[in-house]
Amino acid sequence: MLLNPSILALIGVSAVVNGLLLLAAFFAVRVLRHWDIRSGSELQLRLERGTYLIATLVAFAFLAELVSLLLFVYNAEAMASQFVGAMCATGVLNVNPWGWPTLFLKIAVFFAGALWLLLNRLDNQGYDYPLTRLKYALLLALVPLVLVEGLAQLRYFVGLDPDVITSCCGSLFSADAKGVAAEVSALAPSTALLALYGSGVALFLAGGHFLWRRRGAAWLAATAAIAFPAALAGLISCVALYVYEHPHHHCPFCILKGGHGFIGYWLYIPLFAGTAYGLAVGALSPWGRVPSLTKAAAADTRHAAALALIGFGIFYGVATWAMVRSNLTMAGTWW
Amino acid sequence: MIRLNEVSKVFNQGQPNEFCAVDRVSLEIWANQVTVLRGPSGSGKTTLLSMIGCLSRPSSGRILLHGRNLSGLPERFLTGIRRETFGFTFQRFNLIQGLSVLDNVMLPAYPLAPDHGALVAKARTLLAQFGIGTKAASPVEWLSGGEAQRVAICRALINDPEVLIADEPTANLDSHLTREFMALVAGLKAAGRTLILTSHDPEVFEAQGVDRVVTLRDGTIQEA
Numbered sequence: 001m002l003l004n005p006s007i008l009a010l011i012g013v014s015a016v017v018n019g020l021l022l023l024a025a026f027f028a029v030r031v032l033r034h035w036d037i038r039s040g041s042e043l044q045l046r047l048e049r050g051t052y053l054i055a056t057l058v059a060f061a062f063l064a065e066l067v068s069l070l071l072f073v074y075n076a077e078a079m080a081s082q083f084v085g086a087m088c089a090t091g092v093l094n095v096n097p098w099g100w101p102t103l104f105l106k107i108a109v110f111f112a113g114a115l116w117l118l119l120n121r122l123d124n125q126g127y128d129y130p131l132t133r134l135k136y137a138l139l140l141a142l143v144p145l146v147l148v149e150g151l152a153q154l155r156y157f158v159g160l161d162p163d164v165i166t167s168c169c170g171s172l173f174s175a176d177a178k179g180v181a182a183e184v185s186a187l188a189p190s191t192a193l194l195a196l197y198g199s200g201v202a203l204f205l206a207g208g209h210f211l212w213r214r215r216g217a218a219w220l221a222a223t224a225a226i227a228f229p230a231a232l233a234g235l236i237s238c239v240a241l242y243v244y245e246h247p248h249h250h251c252p253f254c255i256l257k258g259g260h261g262f263i264g265y266w267l268y269i270p271l272f273a274g275t276a277y278g279l280a281v282g283a284l285s286p287w288g289r290v291p292s293l294t295k296a297a298a299a300d301t302r303h304a305a306a307l308a309l310i311g312f313g314i315f316y317g318v319a320t321w322a323m324v325r326s327n328l329t330m331a332g333t334w335w
Numbered sequence: 336m337i338r339l340n341e342v343s344k345v346f347n348q349g350q351p352n353e354f355c356a357v358d359r360v361s362l363e364i365w366a367n368q369v370t371v372l373r374g375p376s377g378s379g380k381t382t383l384l385s386m387i388g389c390l391s392r393p394s395s396g397r398i399l400l401h402g403r404n405l406s407g408l409p410e411r412f413l414t415g416i417r418r419e420t421f422g423f424t425f426q427r428f429n430l431i432q433g434l435s436v437l438d439n440v441m442l443p444a445y446p447l448a449p450d451h452g453a454l455v456a457k458a459r460t461l462l463a464q465f466g467i468g469t470k471a472a473s474p475v476e477w478l479s480g481g482e483a484q485r486v487a488i489c490r491a492l493i494n495d496p497e498v499l500i501a502d503e504p505t506a507n508l509d510s511h512l513t514r515e516f517m518a519l520v521a522g523l524k525a526a527g528r529t530l531i532l533t534s535h536d537p538e539v540f541e542a543q544g545v546d547r548v549v550t551l552r553d554g555t556i557q558e559a
Binding site: 037040041042044045048049052124127128129 | 412
């Protein structure tokens, strides 16, 4: 195991988050078993008071999880120099079999946590606890995911062996290799760009329609769900190549390096945030039918839709700027 | 308007000195009426009043205002309800020493950040209405008991609440001032407000204009 401040922080955060979520899970079971808003019993009043404390603790836990995804990627990138064969985070994640599952689990926790936080924010604006049972039922479903993510991360960090010779991004994100990464890398740039901008246009149409007409929340959420993988595919297949000014380097992590102006952070942070807000519009919108949430749901979904468009707007802007200003010229080869 | 369903308040719950101040009280308080909670010291009047006014929370039971549950609401909702629905006057008036009469009256409106000129005008109108307009600039330390109480009432009314809650309002007043206070109460009722008072003073609960007297003893309702 390699120890550095980032790894210790990630393990520490994970331990605290898991502890808080287990405490919250215990409370969630009590809520699901005993919650009865019509009752004025002592237990019900205690649950009503407790729900705000627990929801606040869970909100902090999920916020810490959101930040820990960023730190995990940053740390993987920063440790590249400590492993033979690693040139970026890809190599570090390849050091043992737990690297990639941990990253994917962290991404899943990011989106699930973000949606839970926004649902919690909406519920807290209703005076009659409209989504409390749902919120805690969802929490119970999320706790195993966070626990598994914490365990996977621990296994990954414990299994980091500096003597392992790992494979670099060039071998994983190569059109000649096998696996999902290779297939995405092998995607024709014209197809990838068409999907990237096509899904973007659909997203902005859906977002504009939602903000203007207050309708089409599901459409906006669906386009965000499609635009996210399309954006990642476009990034790997085409945009990254323009950033590196190299027609065969598809790595989605090397763009996080200082040598490329940390442009990856300008792409990933708005993309992930925009996707989370876009999905949230679909998740929050149906609760506008609850009388105590009508105003709050309208305001929150409008806010989330605007933030989703801003996030995707920054992503598309930075991606386009990266391609336009690049010295790589593929006219006549790719198009 | 206000409904209490099986409301209890227990202090030091689960400890050897546990004390049940209010025990499963059910009560309905109607709008635009004067309701007096009477009973001996320790009967639970003030505890009940503070729960109705959202100053404290019940240990069990529900308090509903216009059918909306108040007992489990978090503080951010209660603050708004307290500010918009209830005005309070206290036994010792609780005016802020060192501030003028006008400043004391305007104080509860500051969190709402209204136009200052309009607020001053409203406070002066209220003071004039209660016959103490000339005292606006005076420090509250200079006021007599009756004047201090009028200032306290003006302060309670500055946010134009539906309900005025007064805890032992005449405890520090002589008979003449008590009758004056009850005349003010009748005026407020005529203006459409709901009043809830606690008192063990017969001049209060036997006064004309009192619609309902609820007798409390040992935390329970004896008569309503």
